[in-house]
Amino acid sequence: MLKGLGSALKKATDKIAGAIFIDQKLIDSVATDLQRALIQADIDIKLVSELTNKIREAGKSKIKGIEKKEQLIKFLHDEIQALIGKEKQELKLSKKDKILFIGLYGTGKTTTIAKLAKYYKKRGKGVALLGLDVHRPAAPEQLEQLGKQIEVPVFIDKQEKDPIKIYEKLKTQIEKYDLVLIDSAGRAALEKSLITEIKNISKTIKPTHTLLVLAADIGQTAKKQIQTFKESCNINGVIITRMDSSAKAGGALTACAETKAPIYFIGTGEHMQDIETFNPKNFISRILGIGDLETLIEKVKSATDEKKQKQIQKRAEKGELSLLDVVEQSKSLGNMGGLDKIKSLIPGFGAIGNKIPERILDDQEKKVKKWEHIVKSMTPEEIKTPELLEKQTSRISRIAKGSGTTTTEIRSLLKQYKILKDLVKSGKNMSDMADLSQGLSQKQIMKLAKKFGKKKMMRF
């Protein structure tokens, strides 16, 4: 995600920092590089030329030496920050909310709604889904199936073709929920009949929020779409989806900043947990490879089960850590959306992370699944004290046969067990030991990143 833009920014900063003289030539080359990177990130051409002109202007200032370098680098960061937006904007919900989702065809409205329902359900809201997409075939079914998956009630009418009538019919039933997420049909901002329809829906429902769902790979059309939707439908926020593609999302992000439409969430994958709140500042540090601890901790918190974590910790303190705990622990990592999702969040991982091929990260998730099978082929004794296996290696080949895995896979599980044990041990000794259930502490994460990185590096 946004790798190209991040590396271009880093290159520009390095160029300035590494230069002996800051002359017009250097500034020009930095500006040209940056211009290309920004254009490739789909950022509005006018904004790009404004920015590069500003940089050229800033390069002319009379300050000399190191101060000028610092000033230029800071200037660069500030300008990019201004492009993407500064403050994190939170979607403020009251006790009863109705959120209407609109957007172009195929941007991921329905998927986003289900993700958000899961997100808010985890945070204790009584959530319901209402399907008003009467145009696309099987749209109600899609919502229905997703609702089943995340265990959230879904209100749809498969026969009725008038969204307003559907709403009138289901109105009383949805009233008792804290948060109703409303799906609507995909539409182009320039299509009059569909815009009138959504206006009427909006008038009848009176949603507390209307959110526009936008795909990250939208090109130079982004601004126009946002503006038109803003004018016609009164949207008060944006969710950007498909952030996991190679798209630079520059068009969508900057268009939002420009039209002052706050971005509340970003969608980062096709699974239900793949949604994050959007914080422009952290986002920039993430694309620059600095990491984003805040989001990571939030993810860890929402993915891990507090009770289970406390149990694991207690057992670990007593020296009773079992293999089941290891599997549980690794699974919750999977709940965060897999390692490739969180690697950009870990500080210091950016540099190592790029060296790990995607394939390996995919494999990691599969590995965890195999671990489950392995544990199921073990005797209760072996699960409790895995050290047994190291003493009697014949047990390993028995388990391998029983679970349909290889001995290497079993050994990798044992290794993981050791790492977790060490981690808990070292955590105990640390003065600032964090409660595992409160998420991992910064130090622990760094350590984990180091360990993980090392292990992978050794393989290559």
Add this chain to the structure above:
Amino acid sequence: MFKKLKEKLQGFFKENEEYVKQSVKEPTKIEKKPEEEQIKEQILKQTIEKVQEAEKKQDGLFKGMKKKFGLIKINQKKLNEITEKLEVLLLENNVALEVSDEIKEKIKQEIQDKEISKREFSEKIREIIKQTIKEILVEPFDLIEKIKQYKNQNPDKPFIIVFFGINGSGKTTTIAKIAALLQKNNLSCTLAASDTFRAASIEQLEKHAKNLNLRTIKHDYGADPAAVAFDAIKHAQAHKLDVVLIDTAGRMHTKGDLLREMEKIVRVTKPNLKIFVGESITGNDATEQAKKFNESIEIDAIILSKADIDEKGGTALSVGQITNKPIIYLGTGQNYTDLEPFNKEKLIERLGL
């Protein structure tokens, strides 16, 4: 689609013509003026202003000479101005950077430091752009013709088409439109619900099938997409159907596993056509998407959906250039008939070239 790009191109040509008109009277002095700022819009304005200014104090002798020869030489600076202006215009209309670079390079090669008759100048640039677009876009084939030909040669084997693309690009809708088109041309077909991942994707395809009175071959969610496709082909063979249309799950070109799943579908079905369905509103990422899909399974043709949303149209150029594969249709709306054959000549005509 293409409306915007056309407007912009027309404006661009006009400005070039203006420039030629004025440069006839322009003394060479102008060229030695100090470097202007890089803001493209301003550059042209400034140049024009300066030319007009210079016109007032122009040298009669000079004028005569220029007129006599009727030639202008485009120096590098002026050329850069022209190409940069063209670049902004292309980029604004969703043409990817790589593609616009190619067009720019071509123009440079053709006219830099060459003496060109003033009458030909604007025409020349127009010609180059036209030529470049012609080269970028591969001539589309007639899908129906192709299927009919195949049918004559292989009466027992169905023609197999698989559709690929990223999430939400409009694969299922496009398949329904193609199915309707086949029916219109008296070709029978069946649909394979190989998208076994997205919620209600099977139902979506089934509803289309019901509307069009077709059969959908399906398994459960989570089933192997290749197996579904295989069954559909067997079904088509048994019932002597002409075409099998295979719907697949949307996949990001960044996910290795999903790309390999797609490779498996191709391996198992051995399709006659692999069609990439892209969105015409995608920006620079369009090249990346098309490239990755093409690398993974080597696509045969492209259909661009959502052409009704966007009036820019640059994505067609980007995708065409990067894959070197023909764009065969444009999706232009929500109805089954909203499928427009992509016509290269017509596009060039529509761009006013």
